[in-house]
Amino acid sequence: MSEARIRWISGPVLRAGTQDVFHVHEAVAVGPSALLGEVIKLGPDDFVAQIYEDTTGLKPGDRVVGTGQALSVPLGPGILGTICDGLLRPLLAADGPFIRPGVRTGGARRFGFEPMVPAGTRVQSGQAIGRVASPRPQLCLVPPGTAPGVVRWMAPAGEFSGTEPICRLEHEGGASSEIALTHSWPVRESRPVRARLAIAGPMITGQRILDTLFPIGRGSRAALPGGFGTGKTVLQEALAKWSDADIIVYVGCGERGNEMSEVLDELPKLQDPRSGRPLMERTVIIANTSNMPVAAREASIYTAITVAEYFRDQGLHVALMADSTSRWAEALREVSGRLGELPGEAGYPAYLSSRLAQFYERAGRVRTLAGSEGSVTIIGAISPPAGDFTEPVTMHTRRCVRTFWALDRGRAQARFYPAIHPLQSYSGDVDALARWWQAQGNPDWSAQRKRLLELLEAQVRLERMARIVGKDALPPAQQLTLLCADLVNDAILRQSSFSETDRYCSPQRQTEILSLVIRFIDLAQGAVEAGVHPDRIGELPLRRTLQRIGEEFGETRIAQIRALWKQLDSEFSSLSRERVDAP
Numbered sequence: 272m273s274e275a276r277i278r279w280i281s282g283p284v285l286r287a288g289t290q291d292v293f294h295v296h297e298a299v300a301v302g303p304s305a306l307l308g309e310v311i312k313l314g315p316d317d318f319v320a321q322i323y324e325d326t327t328g329l330k331p332g333d334r335v336v337g338t339g340q341a342l343s344v345p346l347g348p349g350i351l352g353t354i355c356d357g358l359l360r361p362l363l364a365a366d367g368p369f370i371r372p373g374v375r376t377g378g379a380r381r382f383g384f385e386p387m388v389p390a391g392t393r394v395q396s397g398q399a400i401g402r403v404a405s406p407r408p409q410l411c412l413v414p415p416g417t418a419p420g421v422v423r424w425m426a427p428a429g430e431f432s433g434t435e436p437i438c439r440l441e442h443e444g445g446a447s448s449e450i451a452l453t454h455s456w457p458v459r460e461s462r463p464v465r466a467r468l469a470i471a472g473p474m475i476t477g478q479r480i481l482d483t484l485f486p487i488g489r490g491s492r493a494a495l496p497g498g499f500g501t502g503k504t505v506l507q508e509a510l511a512k513w514s515d516a517d518i519i520v521y522v523g524c525g526e527r528g529n530e531m532s533e534v535l536d537e538l539p540k541l542q543d544p545r546s547g548r549p550l551m552e553r554t555v556i557i558a559n560t561s562n563m564p565v566a567a568r569e570a571s572i573y574t575a576i577t578v579a580e581y582f583r584d585q586g587l588h589v590a591l592m593a594d595s596t597s598r599w600a601e602a603l604r605e606v607s608g609r610l611g612e613l614p615g616e617a618g619y620p621a622y623l624s625s626r627l628a629q630f631y632e633r634a635g636r637v638r639t640l641a642g643s644e645g646s647v648t649i650i651g652a653i654s655p656p657a658g659d660f661t662e663p664v665t666m667h668t669r670r671c672v673r674t675f676w677a678l679d680r681g682r683a684q685a686r687f688y689p690a691i692h693p694l695q696s697y698s699g700d701v702d703a704l705a706r707w708w709q710a711q712g713n714p715d716w717s718a719q720r721k722r723l724l725e726l727l728e729a730q731v732r733l734e735r736m737a738r739i740v741g742k743d744a745l746p747p748a749q750q751l752t753l754l755c756a757d758l759v760n761d762a763i764l765r766q767s768s769f770s771e772t773d774r775y776c777s778p779q780r781q782t783e784i785l786s787l788v789i790r791f792i793d794l795a796q797g798a799v800e801a802g803v804h805p806d807r808i809g810e811l812p813l814r815r816t817l818q819r820i821g822e823e824f825g826e827t828r829i830a831q832i833r834a835l836w837k838q839l840d841s842e843f844s845s846l847s848r849e850r851v852d853a854p
């Protein structure tokens with residue numbers, strides 16, 4: 272056992288002198304209460320470690336003991352439905368606005384296990400050998416990295432704790448090993464897969480502005496930057512509740528304790544709209560609020576992605592929300608500052624960008640070791656100071672993600688939600704997803720989407736002009752463009768997370784709304800070309816209906832949206848008759 276003595280300590284970091292061998296990323300036990308820490312830098316006769324717990328009381332001369340293992344977390348069926356700290360230790364119940372620190376609980380909980388392979392089977396790393404039924408069906412895999420072996424003993428169906436053996440393997444050369452429901456994995460190391468696959472289908476979010484304009488593929492990566500109060504948390508929660516992922520990993524990273532305890536309060540009460548089961552059964556929450564140790568916040572996003580990969584390896588589609596990666600970067604900055612490292616832009620260490628990349632590049636759609644398809648989709652919120660998207664965390668994140676959902680202060684102030692700016696946002700997954708929409712019965716999706724974006728772009732230009740010359744001085748075709756762009760904003764982009772009817776919009780309802788809006792625009796353009804004044808189109812009853820279509824035609828009234836086509840045609844044909852009848 273390697274041993275060292277603290278020479279210097281400052282907040283969450285220490286330097287310890289030693290003659291023994293330590294490794295970078297090795298977990299260490301520090302001081303009389305064996306606080307958990309991790310070696311982050313090696314010197315000739317010393318090393319630097321960060322400590323994941325409150326270091327009050329530690330002093331020079333205290334002992335640091337190596338564990339010989341990289342900082343790891345235990346992965347098993349018990350994680351689902353729990354609320355943990357940055358190192359996956361279950362948090363005790365929220366205590367008022369504060370959340371008490373996590374403790375590693377013993378393997379007391381038992382799970383109903385059912386074997387899937389008989390004794391005598393040859394198995395290898397990542398293969399499923401059994402399943403657990405609750406809280407949701409999960410597979411028990413041969414831990415990645417295990418040498419191939421033959422099953423010599425398999426537990427019968429029954430109740431097992433996370434640490435009891437359920438299988439014994441015999442490896443080549445006669446060595447044997449045991450497998451339990453829980454295994455441990457180093458958080459900074461990505462879990463192996465058979466192959467990485469290209470994006471092929473969307474992760475449906477149920478938010479029109481996302482799915483229709485800036486879609487995200489399963490296994491892709493998105494950034495959600497926005498100043499304070501622009502709607503990051505509300506949107507992340509909406510995604511946690513409504514997106515069609517099998518598993519949600521939600522990291523509350525460094526936000527204030529009271530904001531986090533709202534999430535902790537609310538999520539456990541919600542039901543999964545598809546299964547009708549409590550939403551928590553498919554969710555893991557990792558909470559590291561601003562009052563908790565700063566180094567654990569740094570580790571929390573790697574813990575989260577490790578948990579996400581663990582479920583991916585079972586052939587599941589996982590969505591990981593991190594709120595907010597800026598607070599994570601601040602933790603990195605604080606630790607770096609205490610070490611006296613040379614600060615880079617805005618005081619962040621030079622390795623900020625590589626650390627961000629190490630996180631985001633673990634997203635992906637994969638062929639698992641067991642041969643099935645799984646994915647991890649990452650959505651990282653960023654809180655740039657003063658909403659400035661040129662600051663380092665936003666800039667570096669931009670390089671790591673494919674999709675960028677920019678929250679806009681102006682839109683949020685106008686209470687236009689979600690406040691995603693349609694001209695500052697983009698999606699790199701559009702081409703890969705057009706085929707999916709085609710298969711869903713909307714062959715025009717790409718063209719429709721492009722048309723909306725062109726309209727929204729024209730709106731900005733024309734509004735500027737209208738401010739100078741007055742709206743009425745614009746030619747009718749341009750006045751109509753403004754009218755149609757407003758309609759696109761109201762009918763498609765606006766969607767309140769607090770509306771019972773509209774907080775979720777299925778792909779089918781999105782297609783119906785989108786097609787109806789496009790039909791309206793086509794007819795309106797035809798009418799204006801035929802000499803109808805845009806104001807007359809603005810007065811059509813159906814325009815008012817369309818402005819509120821999301822609110823008035825919920826998931827149970829999709830068929831009625833179709834029925835509006837007839838009304839649309841008749842309102843426009845009466846307009847053109849008016850024109851013919853006019854003196």
Ligand SMILES: Nc1ncnc2c1ncn2[C@@H]1O[C@H](COP(=O)(O)OP(=O)(O)O)[C@@H](O)[C@H]1O
Pocket residue numbers: 497498499500501502503504505506688689690766767768769
């Ligand atoms: N999608 C939305 N639907 C309805 N209201 C929203 C939405 N997004 C934000 N809001 C409103 O804005 C407020 C601030 O949002 P929040 O997500 O807490 O901001 P942030 O996390 O960016 O600081 C919310 O309390 C809510 O009233």
Ligand SMILES: [Mg+2]
Pocket residue numbers: 503504505526530
């Ligand atoms: Mg927030």
